Amino acid sequence: MASYGKILSLLRASSDEYISGQDISTLLHVSRAAVWKQIKVLRDLGFEIESKHSQGYRLLSSPDVLLAAEIENNLDCRLIGQSVVSFPVTDSTNVQARRLAEDGALEGTVVVADQQSSGRGRLGRRWESPFGVNLYCSVILRPEIPVRQAPQLTFLSAVAVAETLNEVCHLSAEVKWPNDVLVDSAKISGLLNEMSAETEQIHFVILGVGINLNMSAEQFPEMLNYPGTSSLLETGEPVDRLLFLRTFLRRLDAYYSEFLQQGFAPIRRRWESLCKIMNRQVVVDQGSGLLRGTVVGLDPEGALRLQLEDGEIRKILAGDVRPVEK
Structure with a gap:
């Protein structure tokens, strides 16, 4: 059966040109019927695909949804993102990631959702998670490190978030101890890391990340424990969530590999360089x-x-x- 993700990649690559069902069939080594079925799946997901007799298919517009197949496509990470699970709506990506981890999911598995019905922040606080505007993801790690070192991974993910915001969104994000990322003293991202471990052994760590990307002022709750913001509010420009996520996962992958090889010191230096209250x-x-x-x-x-x-x-x-x- 053809993957709708691979068909979507071919449609995107052909830009404004049509690509025939026969060409898709030949390139993916599947039947024309299989191609048609996956085109229907894409249309059901909200992709507007024009079909024209004797010319084929053409992608007209795409919904702002995060699909596992598109996230995985040529991601080029060593470990993180080798398996991606995506949900249009779920209770919490951390909850789903924990279930997968307990069932033996591979290290580096990423869980992402377009909306969370029960997003959680630090100290059990609710994390507002409206549909299709922000990034809600969790990553399963199984590091062979002492249990006492597990909190260091929070700083690793904070650095990856802040640097990705600065690169992709052209912001000046800073880190706030222990697990927040700020822009101009307003919270743009929160991290919720959870662990399953015995006294001397880590079974898994869930890196939970929530980042406000395209959230409007009206979508923030009236009562906040800390002033909130989003990339859209700061810059006035919408963020390509797929580009942002893939950039973030590549950076997280590189820093996790560095952490396993060199320990906490390089991450600590990066974190301190992003902390605006150093020496204050x-x-x-x-x-x-x-x-x-x-x-x-x-x-x-x-x-x-x-x-x-x-x-x-x-x-x-x-x-x-x-x-x-x-």
Whole structure:
């Protein structure tokens, strides 16, 4: 059976020209009937495909949906994205990724959705996930590292998100400890990493990523714990979500490979270079009280290093960090 993803690639490659059913059949080594069936699948997904007798098929327009076949096509990653699962709508990509991981899914499997009905953020907060505008994805990893090092992967994904926003969307994204990405002090991305492990062994880690790309002001909830923004609101230009996702996965793949070979140090340096509160005074709300000091970086495990007024370096393992306004 022909893959509709491969047929879609041929239609895109032919640009405004028609490509005959016979040519598609020959190139993909399938029957004309199989080609027709997959053309129907594409039309059902919302692709507008014109057919003309004796000339063939021509792609007129595409819906803004993320399809596994298009994401995988020539992705050229070593590990991440070798298997992609896509949903028009799902409860949560992290939930789906966990189910797949528990069933033995390959390391590097990516789960992506156009909409989440139960998207989750840090501390169990709801992550607004309207249809067809943002990026909601989760990646299954099975790193052979000590359990205590698993939180370092949060910083790896934060760096990959921020750098992709800067490259594709021409933004000046910054990272916020422990798991957010900001633009002009407004949250554009949140990361939710979850782990299944025993005392000495990691079974899997789920890297969950939510990035506001084409979200309008009206689509943000009225009450937010932190000011939110999107690439569209910052630049006025829509983002090609497929291009963004593929660029992000390639960067994540490269950094994960580097992490496994060289450890946390290269990622820590990149994270610190993207952190705008380095060497700035901040207030840390730890729930039980406030702590004031100067951010001096990350420690080798990923804790925030805070220099207090008396010179003591305090490791911050949890808390909400906000810069002191001058």
